[in-house]
Amino acid sequence: MKDDVIKRLAALGYEATTEDDWMLDFIIQKVEDHIKNDCNVTVVPDGLHQVVVERSSGEFLFVKKQGGRLEGFDLESAVKQVQAGDTSVTFADGASPESRLDALLKHLTSCGGGDLACYRKIRW
Secondary structure, three states: OOOHHHHHHHOOOOOHHHHHHHHHHHHHHHHHHHHHHHHOOOOHHHHHHHHHHHHHHHHHHHHHHOOOOOOOOOHHOOOOEEEEEOEEOOOOOOOOOHHHHHHHHHHHHHHHHHHHOOOOOOOO
8 A cells, every 4th residue: 555655646746755654654544544434344445445545645745745844846747637547637727836736635635535435334
């Protein structure tokens, strides 16, 4: 899972370093725990792998941005368009780079909501 998150971050324009390892592990576990709690399952279903990757990537970038440590991230090129499978999101060309980044982070951290519903189990 972590390797896929690192590859996704690279595709978005962020190169992860060994200093990011602990935070990546923490955020991936946080996202997985949230999905398991939301779906009332003990293991994240294989069909939600991409959701974990997208949400973990978004959470990671959000934490880095909020901490003022999102260095070397090219806002201009990384956040004009996002494509995942057959879904494509293009952010406004006239918007500032930071507002496009905020829109990207919102998209990444909230993706897959409908997918979670497919795996929910009723709690007794």
